[in-house]
Amino acid sequence: MMKTIAEKIRLLRLEKGFSQENVADMLGISTTAYGDIERGKTDLTLSRLQSIAHVFSTSLRHLMGEEDVITSQIQQLELEKLKMENEKLRLENQLLKEKLAGRIIVDLLRERTQVPAERQRIGF
Incomplete structure (x- = not known):
């Protein structure tokens, strides 16, 4: 009011x-x-x-009351800025999760395809 x-x-x-x-x-x-x-x-x-x-x-x-209007506008802009920063962080977090999931899969595949050390020996 x-x-x-x-x-x-x-x-x-x-x-x-x-x-x-x-x-x-x-x-x-x-x-x-x-x-x-x-x-x-x-x-x-x-x-x-x-x-x-x-x-x-x-x-x-x-x-x-002009300062009240200006203050309200500044607060609204700051809120919008925080929302944008929050969305940016959410997207960066999602990207990092996807990269981590990809690395885990690659590491698991490497482990499964590696030949155990005792099998690598070729000896007579």
Whole structure:
């Protein structure tokens, strides 16, 4: 579920351990005005969003959820990469098993076709 900007702002405030009054003071607005921001009752300007991001020491992208999308895309790409590497290893493992099986068969055939040492002696 995607969080709204208002929800993100509230969560950031709680993570930082700030009260609504603290943040309102840092932004230079009333506590009521800040509470309206967290409740999603206020349309935020870009400059207000930048101020809020600054107060929480975060990026505007993070505040707006863009980093979440980018992070999700990166995780998806990493998952696909791991799946491809896993498939490559599975195929290499299968190839090695087939080579080993072939060597075992060749070795068994050699053992069966070799003449025992006592039979090799030709003597009178």
